[in-house]
Amino acid sequence: MKNPYLPIPMILKKAQIETSDRLLRTLELGFKNKEDEESFRFIPGQFCELSILGKGEAPLGIASSPTEKGFLKFTVNKAGVVTTALHHIEEGSEIGIRGPLGNGYPINLFEGKNLLVIGGGFAFTTLRSLVAYFLHPEHRAKVKEITVIYGARMPGLLLYKDELLEWERRNDLKLVTTVDWEDKDWKGKVGLVPNVLEEIAPSSENTSAVICGPPIMIKFTFPKLMALRFPNERIFTSLERRMKCGIGKCGRCNIGHLYVCKDGPVFSYAQLSKLPKDY
Amino acid sequence: MKLKLDKKNFEDFLKSLMEEYDLYAPVQPVEGVSVFKKIEQPSEVNLTQLVPQKPAKDIFFPQSEVMFCYEMAGKQSRMNSMEEIKRERILFGARPCDIEAISIIEKIFVGEEYTDVYFLEKRRKTTIIGLGCNHPLSTCFCSSAGGDPFLRAGSDLFFIDLGETYFVELLTEKGAALRKNRFFKEVDPNDLTLVKELEGKAFEKVGYSIPVEGIEKRLDLMTESSFWDRVHEKCIGCAVCTYLCPTCHCFDMVDEALNNKGQRVRNWDSCLFPIYSLETSGHNPRPTGRERTRQRLMHKFNYFPKNFGRVACVGCGRCILYCPVQFDIREALLYASAKRAKGLKRKFR
Numbered sequence: 077m078k079n080p081y082l083p084i085p086m087i088l089k090k091a092q093i094e095t096s097d098r099l100l101r102t103l104e105l106g107f108k109n110k111e112d113e114e115s116f117r118f119i120p121g122q123f124c125e126l127s128i129l130g131k132g133e134a135p136l137g138i139a140s141s142p143t144e145k146g147f148l149k150f151t152v153n154k155a156g157v158v159t160t161a162l163h164h165i166e167e168g169s170e171i172g173i174r175g176p177l178g179n180g181y182p183i184n185l186f187e188g189k190n191l192l193v194i195g196g197g198f199a200f201t202t203l204r205s206l207v208a209y210f211l212h213p214e215h216r217a218k219v220k221e222i223t224v225i226y227g228a229r230m231p232g233l234l235l236y237k238d239e240l241l242e243w244e245r246r247n248d249l250k251l252v253t254t255v256d257w258e259d260k261d262w263k264g265k266v267g268l269v270p271n272v273l274e275e276i277a278p279s280s281e282n283t284s285a286v287i288c289g290p291p292i293m294i295k296f297t298f299p300k301l302m303a304l305r306f307p308n309e310r311i312f313t314s315l316e317r318r319m320k321c322g323i324g325k326c327g328r329c330n331i332g333h334l335y336v337c338k339d340g341p342v343f344s345y346a347q348l349s350k351l352p353k354d355y
Numbered sequence: 356m357k358l359k360l361d362k363k364n365f366e367d368f369l370k371s372l373m374e375e376y377d378l379y380a381p382v383q384p385v386e387g388v389s390v391f392k393k394i395e396q397p398s399e400v401n402l403t404q405l406v407p408q409k410p411a412k413d414i415f416f417p418q419s420e421v422m423f424c425y426e427m428a429g430k431q432s433r434m435n436s437m438e439e440i441k442r443e444r445i446l447f448g449a450r451p452c453d454i455e456a457i458s459i460i461e462k463i464f465v466g467e468e469y470t471d472v473y474f475l476e477k478r479r480k481t482t483i484i485g486l487g488c489n490h491p492l493s494t495c496f497c498s499s500a501g502g503d504p505f506l507r508a509g510s511d512l513f514f515i516d517l518g519e520t521y522f523v524e525l526l527t528e529k530g531a532a533l534r535k536n537r538f539f540k541e542v543d544p545n546d547l548t549l550v551k552e553l554e555g556k557a558f559e560k561v562g563y564s565i566p567v568e569g570i571e572k573r574l575d576l577m578t579e580s581s582f583w584d585r586v587h588e589k590c591i592g593c594a595v596c597t598y599l600c601p602t603c604h605c606f607d608m609v610d611e612a613l614n615n616k617g618q619r620v621r622n623w624d625s626c627l628f629p630i631y632s633l634e635t636s637g638h639n640p641r642p643t644g645r646e647r648t649r650q651r652l653m654h655k656f657n658y659f660p661k662n663f664g665r666v667a668c669v670g671c672g673r674c675i676l677y678c679p680v681q682f683d684i685r686e687a688l689l690y691a692s693a694k695r696a697k698g699l700k701r702k703f704r
Binding site for chain 1 (some may be wrong): 415425431463464471610626633636638649653680
């Protein structure tokens with residue numbers, strides 16, 4: 077029987093500091109064993125437990141898209157013991173992963189509709205996976221208009237800047253970036269994500285909204301979406317909680333009868349509104 | 356199949372079990388705590404305490420357990436998983452509540468998608484000999500929680516103390532493997548009458564006074580009730596109730612390493628500790644005793660039933676017996692469930 081607690085070995089192929097505060101590092105991991113690579117099937121929104129032997133594990137959303145083959149990408153915020161180790165680990169080293177874990181975004185529900193993606197700060201990882209997935213030629217026709225609103229405190233704190241430039245040039249995606257504090261080169265908007273959303277006022281007709289960001293951003297974005305008449309069933313968010321096992325056994329990440337690790341991390345607002353506010 | 360065992364042969368019987376199995380049973384208190392433990396000598400077995408402080412879950416889901424060992428050589432590593440149990444085991448003398456609790460933990464640990472191999476391996480390789488409770492304690496409420504003092508479910512063999520002898524029932528294939536044991540004898544018709552009598556007395560004592568039925572629905576309406584503002588107040592967050600609870604199954608995973616060798620270990624954890632849900636950012640989704648006590652009670656009586664159709668409480672009473680501030684889960688249930696708890700209403704509101 078497969079032991080779900082044993083990590084599979086990955087090799088750190090490439091690492092890169094993402095932001096001007098140097099607290100976010102993107103890791104590109106390659107599979108050490110061919111058979112692990114073949115059996116690893118995931119959808120955007122799922123996550124992995126990254127394991128550093130001697131330090132422990134940390135849950136991180138997969139930032140690469142299933143359409144990008146041969147590697148997995150994670151962007152790590154340097155915060156605790158494991159994530160600090162993930163900042164210091166050198167290219168060529170072994171990192172364990174367990175996954176893919178969680179439910180991921182409801183890709184099928186998005187099909188045939190417009191997609192509104194709202195991200196804040198470093199919570200943009202799985203949203204990047206989602207957008208990259210639908211921008212792939214094989215999947216682009218599955219959704220109609222894609223609108224991305226992405227905000228950070230400062231321009232230097234936006235993730236995946238090269239890719240954002242690329243998206244800006246595309247004509248099949250509307251990208252709106254915003255910062256709280258601009259610098260002299262900034263060409264995007266200035267203002268908080270909920271306010272920018274209100275200003276752009278995307279139509280809720282036949283549109284699904286996906287929000288991921290700091291709790292405070294989510295809290296103020298929900299009412300704006302309501303005002304735009306998005307139904308609760310078509311608003312999705314991805315939650316984070318302290319986790320250990322990632323497979324619904326160890327107990328700590330439940331919200332009501334649902335576990336963030338196993339039944340989430342993606343929930344609709346309709347689901348969340350029925351649960352205790354334990355998040 | 357029904358048999359009996361003379362008590363004068365009890366120690367020899369245990370010895371005969373030990374020839375083929377690792378035997379686990381309640382023993383004299385270790386450092387002041389009564390536990391289930393691997394038996395070296397039959398004389399160690401001590402059945403005087405009805406519910407040993409530490410529940411039998413410890414035998415299937417130890418308080419601290421090495422999941423795997425690892426060794427690092429340069430940038431490579433080698434891992435060695437530790438789930439294998441080499442010798443078949445017998446758990447002797449667990450009470451119906453503890454045995455019921457093991458099947459409750461099994462519901463969550465053995466899933467369709469992911470199975471906890473450490474638990475399952477121990478479960479598969481353990482034969483359970485249950486022991487009926489002739490004299491339930493005043494804190495016992497198993498009948499209210501869906502069990503009873505003589506519940507056979509989950510046991511492979513079941514023992515009932517008849518004074519001079521043990522009445523023995525073989526219940527499963529695993530249990531039947533022991534039918535040829537040389538110390539088992541044929542049962543008397545009189546013994547069967549005696550069993551009925553004992554059962555009747557015990558049922559009467561333990562009663563059905565605690566309203567567990569229907570509690571799930573009631574709690575659905577109480578998520579934001581002012582009840583939670585008061586009920587947690589005397590709790591000091593020591594978490595003894597969750598550690599000694601036979602159904603609590605939360606754990607933490609930590610790495611212990613020195614130089615290039617180490618192990619990943621899991622330890623029991625508790626939702627009553629603030630650090631349990633504290634995130635690295637400093638955010639804590641359950642910041643006060645109110646949310647943590649709500650989590651403990653709601654998980655047992657609302658969330659778990661929603662997922663598995665049964666409350667995650669077996670009425671063993673340990674959380675009542677060993678709480679340092681006399682928090683009584685029965686009082687909380689009485690208040691939460693029925694109008695008749697008038698006095699309690701005053702107490703908690």
